[in-house]
Amino acid sequence: MSEIVHSNIFSRISDYAYKNKNFLLLTFLLPPLAWLGIVYLGSLLILLMHSFFYLDGFTGQIVYEFSFSTLIELFSQRANIDIIIRTVMMAFSVTLGATIIGLPVAYYMAKFTTKKTKAIFYLAVMLPLWSSYLVRVYAWKLILAKEGIINWTFAKLHLTWFIDYILSLPVIGGPSLSISYIGMFLVFTFIWLPFMIIPIQASLERVPNSLLDASSDLGAHPRKTFYKIILPLALPGIAAGSIFTFSLTLGDYIIPYIIGTSKFFIGQAVYTHQGVAGNVPLAAAFSIVPIAVMAIYISLAKRLGAFDAF
Amino acid sequence: MTLFFILILQMIDSVKLNSISQNYGEVQALININLEIKDGEFFSLLGPSGSGKTTCLRIIAGFEPPNEGTVFLFNENVTTIPPYKRRVNTVFQDYALFPHMTVEHNVGYSLKIKGVSLEEYRKQVHEILHVVKLEGYTERKINQLSGGQKQRVALARALINKPKVLLLDEPLGALDLKLREQMQVELKSLQRQFNITFIYVTHDQQEALSMSDRIAVLNEGKIEQIGTPSEIYSSPNSSFVANFVGTSNIFDKSIAKEVFDIDSAFSIRPEKISLLINEADNQYSIDGKIIEKQFHGSFVKLIIETTFSKQLIVNLNQSNPNLSLGNEIKLGWSKEDIITLDK
Numbered sequence: 161m162s163e164i165v166h167s168n169i170f171s172r173i174s175d176y177a178y179k180n181k182n183f184l185l186l187t188f189l190l191p192p193l194a195w196l197g198i199v200y201l202g203s204l205l206i207l208l209m210h211s212f213f214y215l216d217g218f219t220g221q222i223v224y225e226f227s228f229s230t231l232i233e234l235f236s237q238r239a240n241i242d243i244i245i246r247t248v249m250m251a252f253s254v255t256l257g258a259t260i261i262g263l264p265v266a267y268y269m270a271k272f273t274t275k276k277t278k279a280i281f282y283l284a285v286m287l288p289l290w291s292s293y294l295v296r297v298y299a300w301k302l303i304l305a306k307e308g309i310i311n312w313t314f315a316k317l318h319l320t321w322f323i324d325y326i327l328s329l330p331v332i333g334g335p336s337l338s339i340s341y342i343g344m345f346l347v348f349t350f351i352w353l354p355f356m357i358i359p360i361q362a363s364l365e366r367v368p369n370s371l372l373d374a375s376s377d378l379g380a381h382p383r384k385t386f387y388k389i390i391l392p393l394a395l396p397g398i399a400a401g402s403i404f405t406f407s408l409t410l411g412d413y414i415i416p417y418i419i420g421t422s423k424f425f426i427g428q429a430v431y432t433h434q435g436v437a438g439n440v441p442l443a444a445a446f447s448i449v450p451i452a453v454m455a456i457y458i459s460l461a462k463r464l465g466a467f468d469a470f
Numbered sequence: 471m472t473l474f475f476i477l478i479l480q481m482i483d484s485v486k487l488n489s490i491s492q493n494y495g496e497v498q499a500l501i502n503i504n505l506e507i508k509d510g511e512f513f514s515l516l517g518p519s520g521s522g523k524t525t526c527l528r529i530i531a532g533f534e535p536p537n538e539g540t541v542f543l544f545n546e547n548v549t550t551i552p553p554y555k556r557r558v559n560t561v562f563q564d565y566a567l568f569p570h571m572t573v574e575h576n577v578g579y580s581l582k583i584k585g586v587s588l589e590e591y592r593k594q595v596h597e598i599l600h601v602v603k604l605e606g607y608t609e610r611k612i613n614q615l616s617g618g619q620k621q622r623v624a625l626a627r628a629l630i631n632k633p634k635v636l637l638l639d640e641p642l643g644a645l646d647l648k649l650r651e652q653m654q655v656e657l658k659s660l661q662r663q664f665n666i667t668f669i670y671v672t673h674d675q676q677e678a679l680s681m682s683d684r685i686a687v688l689n690e691g692k693i694e695q696i697g698t699p700s701e702i703y704s705s706p707n708s709s710f711v712a713n714f715v716g717t718s719n720i721f722d723k724s725i726a727k728e729v730f731d732i733d734s735a736f737s738i739r740p741e742k743i744s745l746l747i748n749e750a751d752n753q754y755s756i757d758g759k760i761i762e763k764q765f766h767g768s769f770v771k772l773i774i775e776t777t778f779s780k781q782l783i784v785n786l787n788q789s790n791p792n793l794s795l796g797n798e799i800k801l802g803w804s805k806e807d808i809i810t811l812d813k
Contacts, residue, residue, distance in 0.1 A: 370566035373531075376552065378628075
C-alpha cells in the first residue's frame, strides 16, 4: 500500500462504508429495526393471530385453530358493539375538547411568549406528566366527587342548579360528576391535553409572523386570518395531537375504571377478557379494534389534507 | 381654476408621519420621525440594519402602533386603524407567501376576502399575473417557485388590491445581482404604470440612488437627511450620510485644519481625486504611496497611504504605468469637489 493511505482491516471496512452509504445505514439501523420489527410488530402480529383462535365454551380452553368465530362473536353481540361505539365516541369527544382547549394555549405559546414565559408555559403544560398518572386520576375523582371542590364552588356561587341540569341530561349525565360520562370526558381531556398542545405549538412555531401580518395587510379581519391561515397551518399539529388523544383514549382502561359508570370501555373489555375470563382470543379481537379505528382515522385525516401543509 | 386644483392635488401627501417615536423596552427604534411623502412618489428609506427603516414601514402599514406621534394616509389620521382597514399593501422581505395555497390563491387572497364574484376574481388574477409575467403558474404551490418567481407573486398579491401606497421591505434582498438589477427596472416601470406611491426600504445605497425620487437616510432611529438622490450623493449633510451613501474619504476637523487649512471636516469622493501632473491654483495636492490596487473594469481603485496617517480611496479611470504597488504618486482634487461636513 502507499505511504499516504494507512490501511488495516478496520480502515478497509470504514473505506467500504464510506463508499457504500447503504451498508453504513444498515449497520447502524439494524439493531433498532430488529427491535421494532421483532419485538413490537411481531407481538402485534401474534395478537392479531390470537383473534383468529377461539375459546371452547365447555372446557374454557383456547382452541388453536383458524376460525372467524371470535370476530363474529365480537361484532354480533350488542354489548360488544356498544362498548366499541361508547369508546370511539368518547375518544372523538376528548379529541375535539382537547383541540378546542389546546389550540389557543398553543397559539399563545408560539406567538406571544418571551423566552422566559415560554419556559414557564412548557413547564406548566408538561408538569402534570411528571406526576403519576394514577395519582392524577384519583385526584380528579376527588375533585369531581359530590363533596368535591367543583360542587362546593358551584354551591357557594348558588349555581348548583347548573350542575344538576348538566347531570340530568340523558346519556352524558349521572348521579354525580365523578360517575358520569361528562366527568370522564373532563378527566380524559385534561390528562391528555399536553399531548395535544405540544404538537400544535410546534406547528405554529414554524409559521412566520409575517404570514399573519400579510393576511391582515391584504384586508383580512383577525377572524378570517384565523380560519384561512392559522387553522390550516396548525392542522398538521392538530392531526398529530389528535392521533395521541384519540389512540390514548381508545386504549385506556384506568380512567373508565375509576371515573364514570360501570359500563365497559374497550380497554376494560380487553383487561377483563384476558384476565379473569381467560378469553385471550376475544381480548385480542377487542384490541384489534383501536388499531383498525386509528388506521381509518389517519387515512381520513390524510385524505382531508391534514398532512399537506408544508 | 383647473390649474389650482391640480396644484392642490399634487400637494396632497400620500403618507405623512408626524413626530413618530417607537421604542421596544430600552431600545429606541425611532426617534421623532417626520416624513411627508407625496402621492405617486418613489420614496426610499435607506439605512444600515437596525436604523429603524423597517419599523417605520411597519408603522405605516399598521402592524404596530407607534408609541408617540401620528400617521396620516391622504390627510386621514390612521394612527389607530388596524392594517386590514388601510389601503396600503406590503411586499415583505421574506415574501410571506402562504405555503398552503397555490399561486392563484395567494394572489387572489385579498379579492376572496373582499368577496368579489368568481368571474371578476379570475379576470383580475389573470391580469395581474400577466403584469408580473407569471401566466401559467396559477396552480403552482409556493415551494415549487424560484426566489425571483416568489418575488413576483408577492408583488402581484400586493398590487392586485390596487393600493394607494405600496410598501416594499427590502424586496430584492434575497435575489442574485443580475435578477436584482432586472427587478429594479421592472419595479420602476410598475410604479409608473400603476402611478402609486412606492415606499421602498433598503440598505443598498446603489438601489436607493438608482430608483428613488427622494431618499430619507436613517441612522439609529433618526432621519439624517431627506433629498433627491443627487442631493444626497453630492451634498451629504453629515459624515454618516457621506460615508453610507457611496464611498467617501472623510477628513476630520483636525486633519482638515492641519493639512489643508480648512475650518471644518470635509469629504471627497474617490472619483473626484485625480493624478496630479502640474499643480493648479484651485487644487489641493497630497503625496502618497500605493498600498493596494484593485481592477474594477471601468476604473482602477487604489488605496493610498498618505503622509498624515490617513488612507485614501481613489478611483482612477485612466491607466498609467506608474500605478503599481509601492509607487509614490502625487494626487489632487479641485476646491469645488470638496463636500463640507458637520458645519
